[in-house]
Amino acid sequence: MDTPETFLDFVRQQSGKLLEQTLTHTGLTFISVLIAVCIGVPAGILISRRQKLAGPVLGITGILQTIPSIALLGFMIPLLGIGPKPAIVALFLYALLPVVRNTYTGIQGVDPNVMEAATGMGLSPRQLLLKVQLPLAMPVILAGIRTATVINVGVATLAAYIAAGGLGEFIFGGIALNNTHMMLAGAIPAALLAILFDWGLSRLQRLNMRKARKTTLVLPAILLLLSSFYLLPETYNSRLKAGFTPEFMGRKDGAIGLGTVYGLHLRTLVISDMIMYKAAYEKKLDVISGSSTDGRVKAFDLVVLEDDKHIFPPYYAAPVVRQAVLDKYPELAPALDQLSGTINDSIMTELNYRVDYLKQNPQQVAKDFLVSAGLWKPARNGTKGVIRIGAKIFGDGYILANMYKMLIEGYTDLTATTKTGLGGTKIVFDALVNDQIDMYPEYTGTGLLVILQAPQQTVDSIIGDSQKVYDYVKEGFARQYQVQWLKPIGFNNTYALMMRREQASRLHISSISDLATYVHH
Amino acid sequence: MIKVSHVSKSFRHGKNAVNDLSFEVQPGETLVLLGTSGCGKTTTLRMINRLLIPDQGDIFIGTKNIRTESPENLRRNIGYVLQNTGLFPHYTVLENISIVPQLLQWDKSRIRNRALTLMEKLRLPPATYAHVYPQQLSGGQQQRVGLARALAADPPILLMDEPFGALDPLTRISVRNEFKLLDELNSKTIILVTHDVEEAFELGSRICIMNEGRIQQMGAATELLFNPANDFVRHFLDKQRLELELKSLRLRDIWPYLDGSNSGNGTLLSADTNCWDTLEYLIQDKAGSTFRNEEKQLDGNILMNAINAYKKTVSQHGHT
Ligand SMILES: Nc1ncnc2c1ncn2[C@@H]1O[C@H](COP(=O)(O)OP(=O)(O)O)[C@@H](O)[C@H]1O
Ligand SMILES: [Mg+2]
Numbered sequence: 065m066d067t068p069e070t071f072l073d074f075v076r077q078q079s080g081k082l083l084e085q086t087l088t089h090t091g092l093t094f095i096s097v098l099i100a101v102c103i104g105v106p107a108g109i110l111i112s113r114r115q116k117l118a119g120p121v122l123g124i125t126g127i128l129q130t131i132p133s134i135a136l137l138g139f140m141i142p143l144l145g146i147g148p149k150p151a152i153v154a155l156f157l158y159a160l161l162p163v164v165r166n167t168y169t170g171i172q173g174v175d176p177n178v179m180e181a182a183t184g185m186g187l188s189p190r191q192l193l194l195k196v197q198l199p200l201a202m203p204v205i206l207a208g209i210r211t212a213t214v215i216n217v218g219v220a221t222l223a224a225y226i227a228a229g230g231l232g233e234f235i236f237g238g239i240a241l242n243n244t245h246m247m248l249a250g251a252i253p254a255a256l257l258a259i260l261f262d263w264g265l266s267r268l269q270r271l272n273m274r275k276a277r278k279t280t281l282v283l284p285a286i287l288l289l290l291s292s293f294y295l296l297p298e299t300y301n302s303r304l305k306a307g308f309t310p311e312f313m314g315r316k317d318g319a320i321g322l323g324t325v326y327g328l329h330l331r332t333l334v335i336s337d338m339i340m341y342k343a344a345y346e347k348k349l350d351v352i353s354g355s356s357t358d359g360r361v362k363a364f365d366l367v368v369l370e371d372d373k374h375i376f377p378p379y380y381a382a383p384v385v386r387q388a389v390l391d392k393y394p395e396l397a398p399a400l401d402q403l404s405g406t407i408n409d410s411i412m413t414e415l416n417y418r419v420d421y422l423k424q425n426p427q428q429v430a431k432d433f434l435v436s437a438g439l440w441k442p443a444r445n446g447t448k449g450v451i452r453i454g455a456k457i458f459g460d461g462y463i464l465a466n467m468y469k470m471l472i473e474g475y476t477d478l479t480a481t482t483k484t485g486l487g488g489t490k491i492v493f494d495a496l497v498n499d500q501i502d503m504y505p506e507y508t509g510t511g512l513l514v515i516l517q518a519p520q521q522t523v524d525s526i527i528g529d530s531q532k533v534y535d536y537v538k539e540g541f542a543r544q545y546q547v548q549w550l551k552p553i554g555f556n557n558t559y560a561l562m563m564r565r566e567q568a569s570r571l572h573i574s575s576i577s578d579l580a581t582y583v584h585h
Numbered sequence: 586m587i588k589v590s591h592v593s594k595s596f597r598h599g600k601n602a603v604n605d606l607s608f609e610v611q612p613g614e615t616l617v618l619l620g621t622s623g624c625g626k627t628t629t630l631r632m633i634n635r636l637l638i639p640d641q642g643d644i645f646i647g648t649k650n651i652r653t654e655s656p657e658n659l660r661r662n663i664g665y666v667l668q669n670t671g672l673f674p675h676y677t678v679l680e681n682i683s684i685v686p687q688l689l690q691w692d693k694s695r696i697r698n699r700a701l702t703l704m705e706k707l708r709l710p711p712a713t714y715a716h717v718y719p720q721q722l723s724g725g726q727q728q729r730v731g732l733a734r735a736l737a738a739d740p741p742i743l744l745m746d747e748p749f750g751a752l753d754p755l756t757r758i759s760v761r762n763e764f765k766l767l768d769e770l771n772s773k774t775i776i777l778v779t780h781d782v783e784e785a786f787e788l789g790s791r792i793c794i795m796n797e798g799r800i801q802q803m804g805a806a807t808e809l810l811f812n813p814a815n816d817f818v819r820h821f822l823d824k825q826r827l828e829l830e831l832k833s834l835r836l837r838d839i840w841p842y843l844d845g846s847n848s849g850n851g852t853l854l855s856a857d858t859n860c861w862d863t864l865e866y867l868i869q870d871k872a873g874s875t876f877r878n879e880e881k882q883l884d885g886n887i888l889m890n891a892i893n894a895y896k897k898t899v900s901q902h903g904h905t
C-alpha cells in the first residue's frame with residue numbers, strides 16, 4: 065500500500081474504516097445517552113418529588129462528571145474488562161449529570177400556577193407528570209440530552225483505548241504514528257458529529273408546543289435508531305478477534321503488512337498497549353500485537369507466533385560502544401561479547417517478567433542470570449579506569465546494563481557505573497556521542513530507522529534480513545559517529561503477534577502463516 | 586351545601602393562617618370571602634378542594650366529610666378558577682376546556698360539544714379561538730377560558746380565587762358583568778374570594794369579611810353596611826360606603842320612608858331597582874315607582890331622606 069499523498073487520498077483509501085468508525089462512534093454515543101435518559105429522567109423525576117434526595121443525587125452525579133475521562137475508563141477495566149461494555153458505562157456516567165439535573169430543574173421550573181390548576185382539577189400525580197410536568201419540562205430536558213450528547217461525542221474518542229472502537233482509533237493511531245492525515249480523518253468527523261447532533265437536538269428543542277408533546281415519543285425512537293449503529297459493525301465476524309495498538313494498526317511493518325504479505329484479515333479492535341496483554345489473557349482477545357520480549361508475554365502465558373515471512377523489522381540488541389573507549393581498553397570488547405548468544409527471546413522475556421511483573425531487583429535478576437550461565441565472577445575492584453554504562457528508561461536496557469557492569473568488573477581491572485533511566489533513544493544516543501557515557505545497549509532496528517534514518521529504498525531492501533541490517537548499522541555508526549556495534553546478544557525485541565498458549569496449541573498455530581490459514585478456512 | 590366547621594390551619598413557623606373558621610353555604614348561593622391580602626382566603630378555599638388539609642376541624646359537602654373521598658374525585662366535581670388562570674400553555678383553548686371531562690372519561694363527541702357550547706356562551710367564537718394557545722389571548726379572554734374550563738364538567742360547586750384580580754379595571758367590569766349574566770352559574774354553589782369590596786357586594790348573595798384568619802362578620806350586604814359587627818368591618822367598608830349603600834338598598838327596602846306624593850308622572854321604576862340606579866335615572870328624567878299597589882313620585886331629596894331615615898331605624902332596632 066502506498067502512503068497516501070493528501071488528506072483526501074487517505075480518506076478515500078480508508079473510507080470503509082472511516083464509515084465503520086463513524087457508525088461505531090455514533091452508536092457508542094447514543095447507547096450511553098439512551099441509557100442515561102432511561103435512568104436519568106426517572107431519577108430527575110424522583111428527586112423533584114423527594115427534595116431531600118436532590119442534593120445527594122446531584123452531588124454524586126456531579127462528582128462523576130469531574131473524574132478525568134481516561135481515569136474513569138481505567139476504573140472500568142478491572143470491573144468490566146475491555147470493549148464496549150466499560151466504554152458505554154463510562155460514557156453513561158458522564159451523560160448522567162446533564163440529564164438528571166435538567167430533568168430536575170425542568171420540572172422545578174414548571175409554573176406553580178399551572179401545577180395548582182392541574183392538581184385542583186383532579187389530575188392524579190401520574191397524570192400530572194405525564195400531561196403537565198414532562199411536556200412542559202421537555203425543552204429543558206432536551207437541552208440536557210443535547211449537552212450529554214456533545215460531551216459524549218468527545219469522550220467516546222477515548223473508547224479506542226479500550227477496544228471499543230470509534231473515531232479515536234484514527235486519532236490516537238495518527239498521534240502514535242505522527243500521521244496528520246490519519247489524525248484528522250478521526251478528528252474532523254468527530255467534530256462534525258458533535259456539531260450535527262447539537263444542531264439536530266437544538267431543532268427538536270425549538271419545536272412549538274404541539275410538536276413538543278410528540279417529541280416525547282419521537283426522541284426515544286431516534287435515540288434507539290442511532291444506538292443500533294453500534295451493533296452494525298459487529299455483524300460480520302472472523303473466527304478470532306485481534307487487538308492491536310493504534311501504532312501497530314497504521315504501520316506497514318504492522319497490521320498493513322499482515323494484510324498485504326500474509327493475506328491475514330482479522331476482526332480487529334484497537335486497544336492501548338497497557339491493557340492489551342491482560343485482555344488476551346482474559347480471552348477478550350485472541351491475537352495481539354505485542355513486543356516479543358515483554359515480561360507480560362510470560363506473565364499471561366502467551367506465545368509469540370513465528371514471523372515466517374519476515375514482515376517485522378529485526379530489533380536485535382547489541383552493545384554500542386564509543387571507538388575511543390575500545391581503543392583505550394582492548395580488554396573491554398571481549399568481556400562484553402561474552403554475553404553474545406546467551407540470551408534468546410524467551411530468556412529475555414523471563415528476565416523482564418521477573419523485573420516488571422514480579423518486581424524483583426534488576427541487579428539481582430542480572431546476577432542470577434550470569435551465575436546460571438556460568439559467567440559470573442566476583443568484582444576485582446580494579447582501578448584501571450571507569451566505564452559509564454547508559455540505558456533507556458524502559459525495557460530490557462535496565463537489566464542488560466547491570467549485566468555489563470558485572471562482566472566488566474569481574475573480567476577486567478576496570479570499574480563500571482550505570483546511568484540508567486536516560487529518556488528515549490535520542491537522549492541516550494546524544495549522551496554517548498557527547499562523551500557523557502561510554503556505552504549502552506541498542507537495537508539494530510532503532511539504529512537503522514531512528515538514528516541513521518536510512519532512506520526508504522535501503523530500508524525496504526534490507527529490512528527482511530537481520531544480518532544485513534546489523535551490517536548496515538555497524539558500518540554507519542562507525543563511519544558517522546565513531547561508535548562500534550559489538551556482537552548481538554541474541555534476542556530480537558520486535559513486534560510480534562501472540563496468542564494464548566493453550567489456544568495456539570489447540571489450533572496448531574505456531575506461525576503467522578498458520579494463523580492466516582486457520583482464519584480463512 | 587358546603588359546611589366548614591371549626592377549621593384551623595397554620596403553616597410552618599407561623600401563626601394560624603386560618604383560625605377556627607365556621608360557615609355554611611347553601612345550594613345555589615354565592616358566598617364571597619372578602620378581606621385584605623394575607624387574611625387566609627386562599628387558604629380557606631384550598632382546604633375545600635383538599636389542596637390543603639386542615640390542622641383542625643372538618644369540611645362537609647352535602648353530608649359527606651371531604652376527608653372520606655379521594656382527592657381526585659372530589660376535585661373533579663368542584664370547578665376551580667384561579668387568579669392567574671393556570672391554563673396549560675401547551676394545550677389549545679379547546680384542549681384546556683376539555684381537561685376535566687376527559688379525566689371523567691366522557692366520550693369524545695360529548696366533550697367536544699360541551700367545550701364548543703361553553704366557548705360560545707363565553708363569547709370566544711370557536712372558529713377563531715378553538716385551536717389557539719393561551720399565550721395568544723388577552724387577559725380577559727384567558728380568564729374566560731379559565732372559567733369555561735372550570736364549568737366544563739358542570740360541577741355543582743365552583744371555587745373562585747380572585748378570578749378577576751389580574752385584569753385591568755375596565756376589563757374587570759365587563760368580564761364581571763358577563764359573569765353575572767351567565768346562565769351556567771344560576772344553580773351553582775359558589776365560593777368566590779376577593780379583596781375588592783365593590784366586587785364582593787356586586788356578586789355575593791352573602792359576604793364573609795375575614796381578618797387575620799378569623800371571620801369578622803358574615804351576612805347580606807345591608808347587614809354589613811348598616812349593622813357592622815365591629816370597628817374592623819365598619820372601617821373596612823368606609824371608603825366606598827355611600828356607593829355601597831346606594832347600590833345595596835332597593836326602593837322596596839326604603840319604601841315606608843319615601844315621602845313622595847302620588848302624582849305619578851315620568852317613568853315607573855320597578856321597586857327592585859336599587860337607589861344608585863334610581864339616582865342615575867333621576868339625573869336625566871322624572872320617575873316614580875309602585876310597590877304593593879302604591880305609587881310614589883321620586884326625586885333626589887326624597888330618596889336621600891328616605892335612606893337616612895332607614896339607616897337611623899335599622900341602627901337603632903336592628904335589621905328587619
Ligand atoms: N404554602 C404556604 N406556606 C407558608 N405560608 C403560607 C402558605 N400559603 C399561605 N401562607 C400564609 O398564610 C397566610 C394566609 O395566606 P392566604 O390564604 O394566601 O391569604 P389571602 O389569600 O387571603 O391573601 C399568609 O400569611 C401567608 O403568608
Ligand atoms: Mg389569595
